[in-house]
Amino acid sequence: MSFALTVPAPTETWYLVLGAVLFGIGSVGVLVRRNPLVLLMCVELMLNAVTLSFVALSRSVGSIDGQTAVFFILVVAAAEAVVGLGIIVAILRRRPGVTADDLTELRG
């Protein structure tokens, strides 16, 4: 059992750093990718990074408010996915196979 005591338990800082790394990967994806669906997925990655940080800080501070904020983020992410996918469907119906480069303006 002495082995178990020497192993460090993950602290909030670890989770925050993981959230930062996840946010960085998501932002690089948004900057690099061209497929609008993949762009949406990268935005979801960034949202998840933020929710991870919220839960970690909620535990660290000892307040449930952070988890309530995560709940709202989830709802807004769902609404955002619905609207984003609706826009993508509407665009791809008119012009199949477009990338984000071809969508420089919002005209149909």
Added chain:
Amino acid sequence: MQLLVFVAATLMVIAGAIGVVVLNQAVHAALGLVLTLFGVAVHFVAMEAHFLAVVQVIVYAGAIVVLIMFVIMLLGIDRTEDLRVEPLPIQRPLAGILGVAIVALLVAAIFAARDSGPLQTGVGLDVEVREPAGAAATVTPDANVKQLSRNLFGDQVFAFELTGVLLVVAVAGTVVMTRRERKPSLRSPATQAASDRSPAGASSLAPEDAT
């Protein structure tokens, strides 16, 4: 044990996230996203946010990713995006530098805040539930759900109702946006002429003039 869970879940999160960014096909990227979301759910369980872990799996992996997959398969846009062709040569390195800078900035801010902040660490949320007056604080398996529901339907109830409005607006807006117009009288002459040229079923999928 906690360390083991943390390392395993972190590997899931990072591997899935990198998969989303680098994989060519949109379906593979969506599967990478599922991996990341499950890893985040494991982290939630490790941080005693049990309700959020369940909601994460149901809403994200169960609803949002399924919706994304549905759109991929419905529209047949799972064509390979050739990542070796880069239209803007400077974009990749610039994006890499920017990403590393963002991570470095956030990590620096985290450590600066940790070293100076007055945060009390190590306080779990499972320790006590504010019971109604008189009752003793007890540790129950559903303490997290109780706390969250008290906060959500008590202090934050107005914001909770507003999210209902938001969801209704989003759904109604999407339905209006993606609906195909059936009544010819409501159409402009140009789109009517365009749809008359092609069969009704194929008109929506026919490529139109880009300009």
